[in-house]
Each structure stands twice: as C-alpha cells, then as structure tokens.
Amino acid sequence: MGNAPAGALAAPALALAAAAAALFAPPALACSSCGCGLPGSSSDVSSVGGAALLFGGESRWLVQSGISFRDITGSFNERGSWAAKPQGSTLTTVQGNLGLTYYPADGYTVGLQAPFAINRLVGAQWGSQGAVSPVDELDGVTGPRQAGGWGDLNFQASALLYRGSEDLPAVAAWAGLALPTGSAEGDAAAFTGSGVANGLIGLSFLKGYGPLELSASAAYQRPLTRPAGAVASAFYIGQALLGQAQADVEVFAGWKAGVGINGFVGATGVVDSAPTAATLSKLKVVPSLEWRPTPDEGVRAAFGADPTVFPGTNAMTDSTLYLVYFKYL
Amino acid sequence: MRHGFLPATAAAIALSGCPVPAPADLAPRELVADRTLPTGKGPHGIAVAAGVVVQANPAGGTIDLFDAEKETLIKTLTPADLGTLVGGVATASPGLTKATPDGTYALTADPAIPGVRVLKPGEARQVATVDIGPLKPSSRIVWADATTAYLSVTSEGGGVNALKLAWKNGFEAPPEKEPLAITRAGVDKGAGGSIGLGAGFLALANGTDNSVSFVSLAAPAAITSLQLGNNPGPVDIVNPAGRPLLVFGNRNSNTVVVYDLQSRATIATLPVGTTPTDMVARPDGRYVYGTCRGAANVCVIDTVAGKVHGEIRVGLGLADKPASPVHIYHAEGQEGSHQAWVGNDGDASVTIIDMQANRAIAVVKTGAGHHKMAFTPTKAFVSNLTDSTLSVIDRKALY
Numbered sequence: 001m002g003n004a005p006a007g008a009l010a011a012p013a014l015a016l017a018a019a020a021a022a023l024f025a026p027p028a029l030a031c032s033s034c035g036c037g038l039p040g041s042s043s044d045v046s047s048v049g050g051a052a053l054l055f056g057g058e059s060r061w062l063v064q065s066g067i068s069f070r071d072i073t074g075s076f077n078e079r080g081s082w083a084a085k086p087q088g089s090t091l092t093t094v095q096g097n098l099g100l101t102y103y104p105a106d107g108y109t110v111g112l113q114a115p116f117a118i119n120r121l122v123g124a125q126w127g128s129q130g131a132v133s134p135v136d137e138l139d140g141v142t143g144p145r146q147a148g149g150w151g152d153l154n155f156q157a158s159a160l161l162y163r164g165s166e167d168l169p170a171v172a173a174w175a176g177l178a179l180p181t182g183s184a185e186g187d188a189a190a191f192t193g194s195g196v197a198n199g200l201i202g203l204s205f206l207k208g209y210g211p212l213e214l215s216a217s218a219a220y221q222r223p224l225t226r227p228a229g230a231v232a233s234a235f236y237i238g239q240a241l242l243g244q245a246q247a248d249v250e251v252f253a254g255w256k257a258g259v260g261i262n263g264f265v266g267a268t269g270v271v272d273s274a275p276t277a278a279t280l281s282k283l284k285v286v287p288s289l290e291w292r293p294t295p296d297e298g299v300r301a302a303f304g305a306d307p308t309v310f311p312g313t314n315a316m317t318d319s320t321l322y323l324v325y326f327k328y329l
Numbered sequence: 330m331r332h333g334f335l336p337a338t339a340a341a342i343a344l345s346g347c348p349v350p351a352p353a354d355l356a357p358r359e360l361v362a363d364r365t366l367p368t369g370k371g372p373h374g375i376a377v378a379a380g381v382v383v384q385a386n387p388a389g390g391t392i393d394l395f396d397a398e399k400e401t402l403i404k405t406l407t408p409a410d411l412g413t414l415v416g417g418v419a420t421a422s423p424g425l426t427k428a429t430p431d432g433t434y435a436l437t438a439d440p441a442i443p444g445v446r447v448l449k450p451g452e453a454r455q456v457a458t459v460d461i462g463p464l465k466p467s468s469r470i471v472w473a474d475a476t477t478a479y480l481s482v483t484s485e486g487g488g489v490n491a492l493k494l495a496w497k498n499g500f501e502a503p504p505e506k507e508p509l510a511i512t513r514a515g516v517d518k519g520a521g522g523s524i525g526l527g528a529g530f531l532a533l534a535n536g537t538d539n540s541v542s543f544v545s546l547a548a549p550a551a552i553t554s555l556q557l558g559n560n561p562g563p564v565d566i567v568n569p570a571g572r573p574l575l576v577f578g579n580r581n582s583n584t585v586v587v588y589d590l591q592s593r594a595t596i597a598t599l600p601v602g603t604t605p606t607d608m609v610a611r612p613d614g615r616y617v618y619g620t621c622r623g624a625a626n627v628c629v630i631d632t633v634a635g636k637v638h639g640e641i642r643v644g645l646g647l648a649d650k651p652a653s654p655v656h657i658y659h660a661e662g663q664e665g666s667h668q669a670w671v672g673n674d675g676d677a678s679v680t681i682i683d684m685q686a687n688r689a690i691a692v693v694k695t696g697a698g699h700h701k702m703a704f705t706p707t708k709a710f711v712s713n714l715t716d717s718t719l720s721v722i723d724r725k726a727l728y
Contacts (some may be wrong), residue, residue, distance in 0.1 A: 054491075078582055087623060087625070132623075134604055136699075138699045
C-alpha cells in the first residue's frame with residue numbers, strides 16, 4: 001500500500017472525521033468494542049479489522065474516523081442472569097473516534113485515538129458493575145438527560161515479532177496506555193470514561209488463506225490508578241483479560257464480509273483497584289461488511305449485538321451500529 | 330395490560346410473548362380516587378395519628394394536618410411553627426413521617442438535617458425536637474416496642490448507620506440515644522438505608538459496599554455481614570413458623586435473597602423483575618411482596634419454600650407510562666384479611682393486592698408523582714408529590 005492521492009471517499013472522510021470517530025484497532029480495546037464499558041473509549045476497532053492493522057507498514061500514516069450508535073438493552077447481574085432495562089427507559093450513546101497510526105519503520109506502529117461521546121438517558125442510568133437502574137423525580141431527575149465529552153485517550157505501540165509462514169500466522173506484540181481523560185463522576189449522563197488509567201499489553205495474530213483472512217488478539221489490562229468513588233464508576237472493569245477473533249472473506253473485488261467475536265473477563269478488587277470485588281464478563285458478536293474502492297482507503301459497517309444468555313456477568317448489553325472510514329497516507 | 334396474579338408458568342409464557350389473559354373475574358377493578366385534597370408543595374412522608382393525617386411537604390417546608398374523618402385541613406405547620414432544630418438548622422423539609430405505636434404522636438425527619446421532630450397531631454403542634462447530630466436520618470423508622478424506635482442514619486465516621494431512640498419518659502421528653510454501627514468491618518462511613526426489624530434481629534442494607542449486616546438485639550456487638558448482590562436496598566425480617574428469615578433485594582442485581590438467621594445460611598438467591606425497590610411482608614411471614622420498579626410488577630416471594638411464588642402486574646398498563654412501582658405498604662383489611670398497597674409512581678395510580686389470594690384486586694387512579702400512603706380502617710391517604718395533592722380512597726369498597 002503506497003501513498004495514494006486523495007481518493008473518491010475524501011468528502012465522506014472529512015464528514016466522518018468531523019464527526020470524530022475511529023479506530024486504530026488495538027485488541028486491547030476489545031472491551032469497549034463489546035460495549036461493556038466506556039462509551040467514551042474507542043468503539044470497535046476489532047470489528048473494523050483491528051488486528052490486521054498492526055501488520056501494515058508500507059504506508060507512513062493511517063487515519064481512521066468512525067462513529068457508532070449504541071443502545072443499551074439490559075444488563076447481566078453477578079450470577080449471569082440477564083434483565084431488560086427498566087420499562088420505558090432508553091440509554092443511548094453516539095460516539096465518535098479519531099484515530100491516527102504512524103508507521104515509523106517496517107513492522108512498527110505508534111498510535112493515538114481520541115474518542116468523543118454523547119449520551120442520552122431517559123428514565124434510567126448506568127451504575128457500577130454493569131448495572132442499569134431506573135431514575136425519576138424521586139432521584140431528582142425529571143425528563144431526559146443529555147451530556148457528553150471527550151473519553152479516555154488511548155496511546156499504543158506495536159512491533160512485529162514474526163512475519164508468518166505458510167503454516168504459521170504473523171505475530172505482533174503491542175502495549176497501550178489509556179488515560180482517564182473522560183468523565184467518570186457526577187452526572188451519569190456525562191460519563192465517558194473509566195475513571196482510571198489502564199495499562200495494556202497483548203499479542204495479535206494474522207493469517208491469510210486465499211480470500212480468507214483470520215486475525216485474533218489477546219490482551220491483559222491492569223488499572224494503574226484506583227477509582228475515586230466508594231463504588232467503582234459505571235465503566236470500570238478492573239484488571240481484565242481481553243480477547244477477540246475476526247474472520248473476513250473477500251466476496252467480490254474490494255468487498256469483504258466478516259464476523260468478529262469480542263469478549264472480556266474482568267475482575268475488580270483483585271489488585272486493590274476497587275473497593276468491592278466482582279467479576280465482569282461479556283461477549284459480543286459483530287458481523288461486518290467492508291468496501292475498499294482503492295487498496296488504501298475504505299469504509300466498514302458493522303452491527304454488534306450482545307447475546308442475553310450466558311456468559312455475561314456484571315455487564316450491560318447493547319446493540320451497536322458502527323461506521324468507519326480509514327485511509328492510508 | 331393484564332392484571333392479577335400470574336402463576337410462575339403463566340408468567341414465563343407471558344414473558345416469552347404469548348398472551349395469557351387473566352380470567353375476567355380475577356382482573357382488578359379500575360377505579361378513581363374518591364377525593365383529592367390540596368397540600369403544601371411536594372408532599373412526601375405521611376402518617377395517621379390521633380385521627381389526624383400528618384402530611385409532610387418537603388419542598389415547601391411545611392406539615393399539613395388533616396382531619397382524617399372530615400377530610401378538612403386542621404392546620405398547616407409552617408417553618409415559623411416548627412422552628413429550628415438543635416444545631417441551628419432553620420429549615421423544615423421533613424420527608425420521613427411515622428406514627429408512634431400508640432397512635433398519639435408522629436415523628437418527622439429530614440434526611441438533610443440531624444434531628445427528629447415530635448408532633449402531637451391531636452393538638453396540632455410540635456411538642457419536641459430530638460438532636461441527633463452529627464447523624465442524619467436516612468430512610469426508615471421501625472418500632473421495636475411501644476416506645477423504642479430504630480432510625481437508619483448516615484454518618485461520616487465510625488460506620489454508624491442506625492440510631493436507637495428510647496422514650497422512657499414519654500414522647501415529649503428527650504429520649505435515650507444509642508448510635509449503632511451495624512456494618513461490615515472496616516467500613517467508616519455509615520450509609521443507613523433500608524432497615525429491617527423482627528424476631529429479635531435488626532438488619533440494615535449498605536449500598537456503598539454492597540453489604541447487608543444484621544445483629545441479634547440480644548447481642549448487638551456480634552455483627553454478621555453478607556455480600557450477596559449489587560446495591561442491596563429493601564430489607565425485611567420475617568418469622569414464618571418460628572423460623573426467622575432475612576429477606577432483602579439487590580436493586581442492581583435484580584435478585585431477592587432469603588437468608589436463614591438461625592442457621593446462618595443462604596436459602597435462595599432469586600431472580601426477580603428489574604430493580605427490587607421496596608418490600609413488605611404478610612404478617613405471618615409466609616409471603617414477602619417486593620416492588621420491581623423497572624418491571625411494573627410485584628414479585629411474591631414464598632419464604633418457606635424459598636422461591637418466587639409469582640409476580641403481580643401493577644399499574645394501569647399504559648403503553649407510554651410504565652407503572653414504576655416504588656413503595657409498598659401493608660394495611661389490615663376486614664376480619665383478619667390483609668392487603669398490600671403499591672404506589673405506582675409512573676402512571677399515577679395505586680394497586681391493591683389481596684395478600685390471601687395473592688392477586689391484584691383494584692387499581693385506583695390518583696394524582697401524579699411519587700406516592701407514600703397512610704391508612705385508617707376505612708380510608709387510604711395517598712400523597713402525590715408532583716401534583717402537590719392528597720388522594721383519598723374509601724377502603725370499604727375494596728374489602
């Protein structure tokens with residue numbers, strides 16, 4: 001992929017960028033891609049072919065902009081029982097991300113993504129450990145609440161460890177740092193972050209079989225700071241194991257259909273990072289469709305929905321539509 | 330919208346989308362409150378004492394006193410009548426109101442103010458104030474006997490979350506006060522929430538660390554704490570067939586826990602509707618009724634069997650206004666019968682449940698807003714927070 005002149009998608013790209021979205025897909029963000037947590041953190045890179053991005057390298061820059069529309073459907077409790085959100089309530093988030101990835105040398109990347117989210121809560125709000133609770137005038141709330149702001153900024157870097165062979169996948173290692181720049185206290189409608197700094201490390205794998213491309217990532221996230229409140233913020237998942245798997249197949253020239261499975265298992269309180277111990281987990285299935293009119297740019301649409309049966313615990317469930325534009329410069 | 334008791338199987342089918350119409354003769358009657366009285370701004374806590382309805386109006390800082398029989402306003406106690414509480418707090422915004430067991434006096438308390446007022450409704454005046462500083466009243470007052478009450482409180486130190494008040498020299502004299510820290514070890518901030526008392530045990534929920542703690546009143550220093558769900562709220566203690574049980578709801582887990590206080594064992598953790606918020610027991614302790622604020626129903630817990638007996642749909646069934654049931658009260662009916670009255674904050678109604686038949690017998694349209702209730706043998710008084718009104722319902726037609 002070489003440097004290409006502005007392509008046919010330049011105008012929509014600007015529009016999407018203005019809307020702020022995007023992804024650089026570190027698998028570390030699988031959590032947010034599940035919708036378990038911070039609406040302010042990146043939406044799904046994984047569903048946008050995330051891991052594969054770490055294996056690029058001929059270009060110097062990758063710009064991604066995306067927007068997602070998330071609708072909370074209910075929540076799992078600590079015993080894995082799912083309950084619908086309160087009757088008559090809505091909890092929606094429109095989130096944009098702007099992502100920049102720089103390839104300083106073949107096999108290496110550094111990246112930044114800046115998420116921005118707007119939440120609208122009607123008759124309910126999110127609480128700790130993936131809960132959804134009704135609210136009304138008794139709670140000092142009358143009518144819909146809408147607020148938003150920047151989410152948690154994410155920095156990451158990766159290095160190619162193994163270029164792969166006929167039988168083995170390429171392997172990249174990466175590390176990330178998420179800063180608590182999003183809101184995690186006060187008005188629940190303005191929550192856009194986890195409230196803590198997180199460090200992440202992980203491995204990503206990529207293997208192609210003709211038109212079929214398989215990628216996977218596994219990561220470990222550890223909070224570097226402690227939640228401020230007596231009960232952890234709504235989008236805090238503690239230390240966690242994150243995983244994702246993605247399969248894409250080229251169905252026509254320039255068109256790829258795919259499906260991703262993203263999940264996490266988190267635990268609060270284990271490393272003195274939260275006052276109350278709990279485990280959190282969730283799985284999300286994300287079918288997607290990608291169109292690349294040129295090798296250097298494309299758009300991807302994906303729809304993620306959380307199953308309402310096991311294996312969720314202490315996590316919200318949602319349905320989310322993702323739209324992403326990406327371009328190599 | 331179906332009304333009436335849905336057995337577990339029928340409820341499951343209903344949840345799966347198949348309509349299960351209630352038999353016509355079991356459907357609750359839909360009625361309208363008989364009369365509506367204007368109150369001060371934002372009526373909340375309510376009680377009946379000495380034949381007088383004591384209606385606290387937090388937003389206006391007043392207390393209305395109505396003649397329960399004539400339904401006429403006797404007097405409005407203004408901030409000037411109520412004066413400052415000890416500590417110099419000059420406002421009066423009582424949201425918590427409770428009659429004394431002998432029905433002569435009423436207590437009111439404001440969660441923001443470290444004090445309790447003692448009213449003598451029969452004389453339409455405040456007769457005493459009780460300084461409880463630095464503690465602040467929380468959400469409940471329960472009576473242990475004719476003159477001893479336990480009040481849930483919040484505190485900033487020592488984990489104090491309950492206050493024992495003993496009026497040994499009458500309600501117009503200062504009571505003896507004993508702060509209690511019924512919390513998990515190491516908890517410093519007391520967040521007294523719901524409080525349960527019965528069978529010689531006292532229990533409090535603490536949502537800030539997801540715990541429920543209880544003590545035997547005979548040995549209050551020995552505290553047992555449970556962490557069995559997210560955001561525990563409503564708490565009750567029942568004693569069916571001489572077996573003391575702690576029953577509490579986890580508002581964020583959508584579960585109700587039944588716990589044996591003697592064997593110290595969890596009998597069951599039961600999935601219920603969204604956000605169990607308040608609960609009340611049938612006097613024999615066999616059934617506990619919990620409002621599920623986010624699901625427009627009341628779950629019926631069979632404490633002896635340790636299972637969900639069923640759920641009762643409440644409210645008017647309006648598509649655009651979920652019932653949002655919050656508070657639930659026990660009211661004695663005729664000839665030893667018992668009723669549960671459910672305040673449906675979302676659709677301006679109350680639902681009356683027959684505790685013998687475990688079904689809704691009536692839904693009564695009221696004013697709008699959050700509801701609290703007080704009863705005489707013949708009438709129910711329902712405060713309507715948004716409307717600033719008091720709905721009066723004749724109970725004779727509901728027996």
